[in-house]
Amino acid sequence: MAETSRELGRELRKAREEAGLSLSTFAERVRFSKGYLSKVERGQRDVTLGIARAYDRELDAGGALIALVAGRPSRRSKRNAVAMTVGLPPPSPRFVGRARELERIDAFVRGEHDTNACVLSGMAGAGKTALALRGAWNATELFPDGCILVEFGDHSPGVAEVSADDVLDALLRFFGIPARDIPAHRTARAGLYQSRIRRKRLLLVCDDVGTAGQITPLLPAGSGSKLLVTSRNRLNALDDATRLPVEVLPSAEAASLFRAIGGEHARTAADSVVGRVVARCGRLPLALRVAAARFQSSVTWSLDDFDERLADENARLSVLDDGERSVAAAFNLSCQALTGAALRLFGLLALHPARQVEIGSVAALAGTDLVRARRLVDQLSDAHLVTYASADRVTTHDLLRTFARNQVLPCMTEDDRRAATVRLLDHNLLLAAASDAHLDPHRYRTPLALPDPLGAARRFPDHASALAWLHREWPSLVKLCRLAAESGLHEHCWQLASMLRQYFFLTKQWEHWISTQLDAVSAARASGDRQKLAIAVSNLGTAHFDRGDLPVAVDYFQEALGLFRDAEDEHGITTATSHLAWTALYLGEHENALHDLRSVLVSYRRASNTRNAAIALRGIALAETELARYADAVRHAEMARAEFEALDLRLDVAMAVNCTAWAHFHAGNHAEARLRYEEAAALAEKCGSRYETARALTGLGNVHAATGNDAGAAERWAEADATCGPLDPVVVGEARVRAAT
Template identity: 50%
Template sequence: MVRCFGDELRRRRKEKGFRLNEFSRSIGYSSGYVSKVERGVIPASRRFAEACALALESYEELVALIDEGTTTGKEISDMKASCGLPVPPSHFSGRSAQLDRLVTFLTDESSGPLCVLSGMPGSGKTALALQGAWKAAAHFSDGCLFFDAGHESSGGVEDILLSLLRLLDVPEKKIPPRSDAMASLWRSQIAGKRLLLVLDNVLSSADVVPLLSTEPGCKVIVTSRKRLSALDDAARLTIGVMKDAEADALFRTIGGEQAARAADHSVRAVVDHCGRLPLAVRIAAARLRNGPVLTVEELEARLSHEAHRLELLDDGDRSVTAALTVSCDALSTEQRRVLALLALYPGPGIDLHSVAALANVTLARAALLVDGLADVHLVSHESSHRITVHSLVRQFAGLVILPQISIAEQQAATRRLLDHGLRLAVAADKLLTPQRYRPPVVLDDFPVKALPFDNRIAGLSWLESEWRSLVALCHTAADIGLHSLCWQLAFALRDFFFLTKRWGPWIETHLRAVECARAGGTRAWLAISLHNLGVAHSDRGDLTVAVGYFKQSLALYQELDDDHGVVNALSSLAWTELYLGDYVKSMDGLRRALMYYRRLGNTRNAAITLRGIALLEAELELCPAAVRHAQQARAEFHALGLDLDAVMAVNCAAWAHFRSGDHDAARACYEEALALADGCASRYEKARSLTGLGNIQQAAGHRDRAAELWKRADALYGGLEPMMLGEARVRLAS
């Protein structure tokens, strides 16, 4: 008799031209359930029959089959269609791509039963889950339910199963005592239903698995501070901090009139202090709207004080500190120690080698501990060997967990970190410029350990990723009185900053180095640091400032009877005089320096000086001599394996050819330099070559070609200084 209704349903569905999936969507039941009814596997309820009859416009005929008792067996109890979802937080902002993915998952029966939303505390996981659930609620005709699995009153999955079975009107006496039996009963009761469960703050995968079913119309959304990696087949959304514009919009929406009319830069400063964490942004905005009369600028000023920031991000009902405390309470003792020590690291990110040094553990152990912290979203991976710590997590760790570690242990960890950073910086610098003159007092006799790089390119890549942290470590060393570590770090970073033209951090680190050298009474390092400050200012075109530093350095070297230092200072002054147009003084100084370097066998410095003489000769229009000396310098650089210096020499020869009017020879040299510059990662020298090639096209009357080459140069390195480069002067005059 069961087949009578099923057969009639299939016949009428096909007669109307409905495909199974299309028909099931129209009546709000899963295609699997409809198929089972049509095949007579399960009986149809009256409610199901009514939905089918309405869709097929055959109410009397199909419902009559039900009324006549043609279905056999006991009907499945229908859960009352209800939406028990909490009201989602107001002023939801951003997350459009993730919200679309969640809604698509909920409405696509082929996407599986489970989606896990995980992220750090306060990232807005629940808000996103509820937004998605409400948008898809109409798809779940048998109801949408919400459970806070992490609430202190929650009895875990057994409590949830018991609540669900009661909602299904299962008599108490028929609910088995065992959780696995309850789960089996739950799955049998939801056959053919369309039901959504939202499980908030789930602590363990074991609290989810018993609730899953194979019913295509039933879905489960889980939010958790953990990744819940054991849920192998789950769809996953990782919820991070908000994008800048999204965080700005959320703050303005919640913050009222003050926030709505505030300047963009003030709003951005506030949300940056909040780390673009939705919970923090909401609390800050609510404080602005509901608290004492404040402007956004005043709120930003208060939040700028790290020591009080977490206190401000607590409104009594919501608290960033409380949210983070819950996550930290679940950590092991060793994981808590590592998280606390990470607060000592001054940079924005840290590699695993540095974590190992900081915690005084092996690299393998550091990786495992970091993975544990990442699993609960207290740190995040930039790559397999590098992590970042959110600013609010770092502040929480420093204020709440770090005080539990003794001052002696904190100091030892900081010293290990500084020694490690300096050791790697020195090793990378030696790969970058192996022929560079280094004072013998540089402490590079560190224990031999495996390095994260073993060649120039790898060392350069490491410096590129770590220089910000090394700059921060330089400041740390200065702040805690480890003067020698400060000036040595500054010295080790100098050539990298020269290559990449990062004059700001170059000057910043050497100002601290000068401060530490003076505080430590170390005149030799004071002279070195002053000289490098001069080189930085000279390289970016601040020539009069550079001259002042060179003269201070020269006086110190003379007092110390340091002939090498004296000649370096005189040579640097001669380079500055070249750029200032005092060619007579410049030539005299460069020739004296060249003789001295040749006598000492300092081939690298001699070749650099020879390149300076070639540039000077080009300015004096002694072009054949300039080309000859530039080519000689290039050969010496090549023999030493100094690729960057060789590129600079080839560009110098190109400039000399251009000055002489031999544009074909200039083009050949610029093109050679352009190709060579790729090998030493110098965007600056590539931009110089392209500018020179553009000048040649301009001189030939090809303005469009020149403009295209100059555009490429600007994309690589905008703003070549005309005072420093002849190519830039020619372009400027065009």
């Protein structure tokens, strides 16, 4: 066995170098900081059993490296196990912000809270220690018997945690009690400790406490002394403690901290580039300090260059490592206390493309039920690895997501990651289908033969709940659609895009509508399914049509028509013909549009497709209005409305009433037009369509203008703009009339 830490470190370095691994690469693999491992290999830090196991495992040494230290006692004996400083080390000279937190610490130490312990908890690197020391320094005059810093976290992998017995022993020695008089039993030690502090005013700063049990015996029985505690965990078992969450810094304070440490070039840099750097550091104080120090020490980087390095998410954590401090190493320590199931979930959360994840998706990723998922999330939340955004939504800090993706997720098998991705997409596809069924209940959908252990298909009791969920979740669904495409899960991608179509039509989010349909088109091409390709191309054309990109829409509709003809799909052919007829209507080809829409109407009625037949009737009414056939237009618009009401399609009803109002306006029936537009505005608002509401309000403004009420017109037009912004005159006749007024 090697006899010294220097010799042990030399053996580890030799084994690593023989394996052809650089220290940087090896540090990333074993999830320890490069600076710490460098000290181990140079003999400046003790070679613990945990370190030996990490080297042995990664270098496939078959136990030989573990044998070097097995049974060798740590340099750290019980007597010197506690790092205790009488008095306080100087606070950071570049402490920034935290005014609210300092006020709460001041209130605590002055006795405004009926507790003797205040727990500052937060994610690794949030600046808890710096905050506690600053708060303690501000309060030194309140504690004439002194301030003591007790460091509970050695941060050396493999070293046992400091126990309450260790701390009580050190404190009793500080009080002048000879070692022979210190009781061996913890209860007796705690009693002696309480007797010695009963009449004292003492402040104990307990830094980086791992568990409540480490400090429970230290809680003062009287009111004179106080414990200021920092921890990466919430220490829930300290029932009566004052709790102070330590979050990341606000943007302005984060920028100030970076400028203060980063030197002259950081202080004079443009706000925009400093803002980007700060954002890439996640406004985490440790990351900001490391980044600023690295930038300040470089003579070649501009801040733009440094920002570009940080922009690479895969390399970001390596940039945030200065050899002595490492954001990744700090995160790794937070992970060490997790159960295997919680650590697995932490890694799997990185598969979700969104920062904020609904608890159902969490359960799907873990492959468990909601109760078990909540328990695991509670563990992660207590360790400040995730945050509850609400009772059912979980957020992970960007740097923690990067850490999980780069250093935790790769420890799982490809099969495990793939299965979790499929479960996640299955669950969200079922939810999207269930919500879309409320928005567009009569549209044909490909049946979903998917497992539903979480009851997603029964999630929404009504239209309102479905719409509320989509309002909240659509950004995640867009990202999941892209994830499915990138993962080669073509069916999931195509289906998700299809389920989002009606929502994006309702909300007029054309950019996201188009992006998801482009993903769907790519997925359909990759799968070789020409039927689904035709549907995706048609949907893509509809998005462009709805946005007013008529020439682009024509190209897609013609492509879709060709694909449907090749597939001999009569329904698809009719739909593509209908889309082309609508496009002709807005391109000014009114007679052609009317002819084709009548043909489409016959086909839909023959197929008993009532909903699409009613849409064709609405198009016919618009074409007849342009051709000054107002009575026919009103009649056909009212027929369409009746069909939509029978189907309980609220948005379509509002559109049909707007169509009726449009025909009356052109016929010069202003009173009737005003009544219809008012009705349409109310119906559209009730079903959640700001677009149709704005169309009705614009129409009302036009009625006012036509009847000489310029003030009323201006008021209604302003209301329309505030509701939805300017409408496109290419596809909204009311906007065209307003522009010409």
